[in-house]
Amino acid sequence: MTFGVFLAVLAAAFLHALWNALIKVGTSKAGGMVILSIAEIPIGLTIAMFCPWPKPEVWWWILASGCTHFCYKSFLVFAYERGDLSRVYPIARGAAPMVVALVGAFTLADAISTREYLGIAVLGAGILLMARGVFTRGEDRRLLPFALGSACATATYTMIDGLGARVSGDAVAYVAWVFVADGLIFTTGMLLWKGAGVIPRDGRAWGLATFASAASYGAYAVSVWAMTVAPLAVVAALRETSILFAVLIGWLAFGEKMGVEKAVAALVIVAGVVLTRL
Template sequence: MSFLVLLAVLGAAFLHALWNALIKLGTSRLGAMLILSVAEIPIGLAIALSRPLPAPEAWPWAVAAGCTHFFYKTFLTFAYDRGDLSRVYPIARGAAPMAVALFGAAFLHDEMTAPQYGGILLLALGIALMARGVFTDGESRKLLPFAFGSAAATATYTLIDGLGARVSGDAVAYVAWVFVFDGLIFTLGTLALRGTDALPRAPRAWVLGSAASAASYGAYAISIWAMTIAPIALVAALRETSILFAVLIGWLAFGERMTRDKAIASLMIVAGVIVTRL
């Protein structure tokens, strides 16, 4: 991997942490996530309409992924309403690949190496230490079920996307349509449940939400580009440095409390994810 690609992947990791931070920064987390979803629709369409249509077998998977994203975003929004970025993000981001790896080994007959099992153990210990900090530091325990719910939804749509992309014939087009369905389902679902009052009116909220959507797409696009010219496993592993970026943003930008245990837990989660993905 060249130095330029390395910097690009680290930039993608930063953008992923950044869009989460922008959602956390909004006065209404739900409103910011709603604006992000609205902006996803034209972004997805712009890419999708420039590509051939995916194979018919891929459409059910794309719709299923969009539905799963609704739960992912909802859980993540509620988690950020109740906890710090530097606490929620590592748990949600770290638990997902652990769940995918364990599910793949148990039900998809994916072969796993001894180092990968070691990575899962590191992940489990890091997540347990991060979750323990909620109790010892006097934070709201209500963030935990939502953070783990977000992780479960991430693991689910990761598996769905993997299967859908395989039968689509064009992974880029498939993901673009997932963006469209994701944006439509979350927007329409939220408006149906919460009404139009959930849609922010303040210009600042639209700026933050649109910036978050652009950062989300940028993180994805850079990663896909990097995977075309560098080992996919290495790119996937380096992307997980987003956990460290999120912890640093929470600490330096939001003034969130940084403890020794939180720092150690974050490093363990990053190390565990990298090992499982190499």
Template sequence: MSIGVLLAVLGAAFLHALWNALIKLGTSKVGAMVILSVAEIPIGLAIALPRPAIAAAAWPWVIGAACTHFFYKTFLTLAYDRGDLSRVYPIARGAAPMIVALVGAVALSDQVTGAQYGGIALLAAGIALMARGVFTDGESRRLLPFAFGSAMATATYTLLDGLGARVSGDAISYVAWVFVADGLIFTLGSLALRGTAVLPRAPRAWLVGSFASLASYGSYAISIWAMTVAPIAVVAAMRETSILFAVLIGWLAFGERMTRDKAIAALMIVAGVIVTRL
């Protein structure tokens, strides 16, 4: 992985932590996610329509990824209703690289070295330490099933998107069409399940949600592009440095405690990134 790709993926990690923090700010997490999903549709169309059409073989991957995103968003919002950003985010994001790496070792043709797997393992250990407060600090354990459900969905769509982008012929267009399909499926599904009451009425909520959607697209597009030029498992692991950014946002913006364990875990995450680069 080149330095340019590394910096791009780190930028995507920050954008991912940012849009999660914006969702967490809302009083209604589901409502905020619906706004984000509605905004995904025009964003995706504006990017996809001027570009060349993606290959026909990519459309099943687009639909599969969009359906998986529905479960990812649903589990994530339910977890945020029950826990802090600095706890839910590490668990939800942290388990995914291990799942991707294990499946990728069997199902993908990518060549991942022993050092890279060591980096992924170190990164996962740091993430596990970051998340241990749910057991030791008296926080609600009700967030765990939803956070792990989000992790499973993340691993699934990571594999689908990485493979779909490779056959699409244009990673940017592929991501844009996934955005459109994802926005439609989540918005319509949420309205069908909860009715129009799920839609926030405050203009500020729509402004924040739309900005979160832009950050989400930036993060997503960069990551999917990186998966076309670097091993999927390595890119997936590097993306999880977003946990470091999320912890910093939780500390500086939400007033969450920065404990010794969090600081040690952050150093382990950074070390995992360095080892993965070897």
């Protein structure tokens, strides 16, 4: 991996943490996520215009991914309504690869190495340490099931998208239509659930959430590009520095409490993820 690609992947990791931070900082987490989802639709359609039309059997995978993204975003919103970015993000982001590895060991043909099992154990230890801080510091315990629910949804759509992209044969087109499906399903679902009042009316909320959507796409686009010019496993592992970026943003920008235990837990989670990805 060249130094330029290294910096690009770090930038993608920062963008992923940033769009989560922008959703967290908004007064209405659900409203911000709706605006982000609305902005995803033209992004996906623009990319899809330059790609072949998906095969009929691919649409079922796209629909399944869109529905799972609805669960992912909903759980994430509920978690951010109850907890700090520096607490929720590491649990939600870190637990996902652990779930993928554990479930994949029984449902997918890909073999799990000894190192990956070690990574799962380290991940589990880091997540338990991070979760312990919720109890010792008197934080809202309800953030835990929502953060873990977000992680399970992430793990689910990761496996759906991995298989769906293989069926599609065109990963770029597949992801473009997933963006469209995700945006339409989440926006429609939240409007039916909470009504039109869920959409913020102030320009600042629209600006922040639209920028968050652009950051979300940028994080993904840079990562995909990096995987074409550098080893996939190295790129995937380096992306997980987003956990550290989220912890730093929460601490430095939002003034969230940063004890030794939380910092160590974040580092352990990153180490576990790297072990499962390399």
